[in-house]
Amino acid sequence: MKLLTAAQTRQADAATIEQEGISSADLMERAAAAFTDWFCQRLSPAEAGEVLVVCGPGNNGGDGLVAARLLHHGGYRVQVALLPADKHSADFELNRQRLPAAVPVAEWAPAQLPAVAPGTVVVDALFGTGLNRPLTGAAAALVAHLNTSKARIVSIDLPSGLLADAPQPADSPVVQARHTITFELPKLALLLPQNARYVGRWQALPIGLSPQFLAEADTDTYLIDVTLLAGRLPARPTFSHKGTFGHALLLAGSRGKLGAAVLAARSCLHGGVGLLTVQVPAVGYAVLQTAVPEAMCLADAHKHELSELPDLKPYNAVGLGPGIGQDDATRAVLEELLCTAPVPLVLDADALNLLGANRSLLDLLPPDTLLTPHPKEFERLTEPARDDYHRLELLRDFARRHRCYVLLKGAYSCLATPDGQRYFNTTGNPGLATGGTGDVLTGLALALRADKRLSPLDAALLATYAHGRAADLAAVHTGQAGLTAGALPHYIGRALQELTTEEF
Template identity: 40%
Template sequence: MRIFSAEQLYEADKATVKKNQITSEELMEHAGTQVFNWLHKRLNNAPVPIRIFCGIGNNGGDGLVLGRFLLEHGYTVLIYVVNCSDKRSQNFLHNYQKIKAITNNGRFLMKGEADFPEINDDDIIVDAIFGIGLNRCPEGWVKKLIQYLNESNAYKLAIDIPSGLFSNSPITDPDAVLKADHTLTFQAPKLAFFLPETAPFATNFDVLDIGLDEEFLHNTEPLAQLISKAEAQHFYKPREKFGYKNTYGHALIIAGSYGKIGAAVLSTTAAFRIGAGMLTAFIPKCGYTILQTAIPEAMVITDEEEKFISDITLDFEPSAIGVGMGIGKNKETVKALEKLFKNNRAPFVIDADALNNISENKDLLKLLPKNSILTPHPGELKRLIDKWKNDYDKLEKVKKFSNKHEVVVVIKGAYSAIVFGDQLYINTSGNPGMATAGSGDALSGVLTGLLSQGYDPLLASVFGVYMHGRAGDIAAGQMGYEAVMSGDIVENLSEAYLDLFQNEDANEAPTEPEEKK
């Protein structure tokens, strides 16, 4: 699924109206119908008061269309017009006249705080105040209205986007944004739904297809692409019938130091679980017995040093290299990294202390092999690219870093983002249970294992992040968020593969009511 900017969606509206020879009012009617269908299917004429707060732009027009359909189907509806400006869109005025024709009750013009209605906990609030066209934070009594609605325990349903939230730019006043329980967004999800600072305002959402021109959208370069099961299925490379271990590469994991050999165990196991044909772990001497015991399938090379890695000497050419997990920041380890980058052209996954060493020794940046995959958590990322003003500034800084050094950057977290040049991919798998020690080590092993099988770096990143997250979802489904350990993620990579082509075990949704003519 693709994510578009507000400007691109407005252009899609225009293209749809022109191509289909319909009016913008007819397009709004269709959008309002989709919202009504979604809500009607779930409420089934339940006697619950529905309070619709409509702005005076097109988002308010969507709310009026919904209100009209709900009234025609016998719902208890109260409509409030948030009269915040002298400017009204033609689509709003058109639908305001339509709703006046069927009822004079339940309409209330709001001009200030004195007009705020009493709201009960069992009401449903529909937010249709501001849409994606908003270009500045709500102020004055309108801001206070949003705060008043946020304080209510009533269920809050936002149309297209929660009021006060910008589609693809940072917010400057979080207190002026509605916190929606659910958002029904039109045609495509918005970038704001996936970024740490803005996602909490739209924690749950459904995408409603309102019929925007598919050809126009297909030919429009998106802001980002969402990665879910459907996309991951296309990325998967099936195993060859007559393949053998060499077919799937010889991966090298360089990891561990005294007290952190577990990082090497986790990443090595993950590389095997994701499908690497062979694997060698390069570790300090203190980890030899641990590795040979924990993972008998792996070959082991030990450094001359007992407790840390000091010099990486290889007698084979690896298909892919994963480095950094738990290696520490010893001066000799930094020199070993420099030698490794200079002497090896295999595709790299660079994580953890390797990233920290690069941040503290900027000369290593010049040696970064092209197309390497960097997997920083927020702290490591900040050390690499410096501080950012907001999430959008962060993405721009990462894009510049990726372009300059020709590397893939995986920004780890909820909705992990994969950046390659100006391309942005947002992962949808994963859960809070994965916020546990070693989860990143497991991801590095997954990515290294995929590289060793011949996946190109961008594809390995996008597919690997999805599979890692899906394994975490399966683990959390078995034991709950709090109990998930990184080893559980690794063990469930096999289940993630099985799940990839499994039919969804869910009841079919009931047929939606037909669109009103």
């Protein structure tokens, strides 16, 4: 699924109107009907109580007026509050005229803002993607009033005051919604951490925008979903053998951090690797042989740290990082690996911290290496970001400059590619915010990277999605708070099976 700019979204609207021979008011009706259906499925008239629809002077306000009319016809007790304005859009004026007389309408001036009772359902239709500057004056006052009311706010398209394509200025007024209902495709602003307190939970509802325009729209930003992944993971051939799916080498663990090696190894095996060899410090040999009997194990000459690199010829991919620490000997292993590896690499955790502390090593990264940092690890590789948009630019530039894939972990993890593409993930939940889940991702990515049937991009996309999907499957049984990294590997196979393409 593509992510489009606000300008492209307006172009999609215009293309739909032209190609279908409909009016802009017809498309507005379609969008408001989708919103109203969503609303009615979640709250009955009795559960909603009084519904306050707050409308701005443009087409977002027009959406709100249509929604107010449809909710009224559905038996809801609706009243409309209008932001004072000298001018209104044509579709706003049309739908103001169509509003039933039984629906109370009032202008809410800053000096006379009525109290909004806590728990009131407020439909925020003040401003949408057309906004290009922070709110001021009456609009800012109304937003502040709504935010202090403790109302249940649902925003149409975007929370009013939120900029669709640009960093939000500090302290600028933005509606704090519980839900944001956008149309056809999500907006980038909905995916960024700094906007979470405004957006709440979001959902994109289809409204039949032009398939031709969406297919041809030029973008470098996508969502990772089942549609994007269709056909990327082939079914396993009947006459498969261990060598079909690759032999992976995992370099992991140090004294006190052998659990990371166990988690990554288990994940790699559940990710479908044909053969797995794990090299750990000598102190971890018995641990790995006992905890992960399916894996072969190499004991490093050093008792507590990784200090040597084995012969890499047998392997199809190498993973380094989980629990390795930052000893000088381990740094030397990393440098040797970067200089000599003939196969794809997956680097995480302390491998990234070593790179950050020794940035000259970044120039040695082999092409198509996959790095999986969390935001703090990524900052050590680059620089502190001014805001989420700046961080995404740093991410894109880093992947291009070092010809690598970088998966910036978090809610809506973002994968940047060597050719400048960005892919935001749609799976996962807050249960992943616990120790060890990154090690599980490393193991899964290593398994898929060792599979010679998969391209570097496909392996990274599939690992990103399946890791989050495994967490979603696990949380059904454990709850998000009860989700542990150790539970995740058991759901990876199911997550991958959902994506497997069977030939007909």
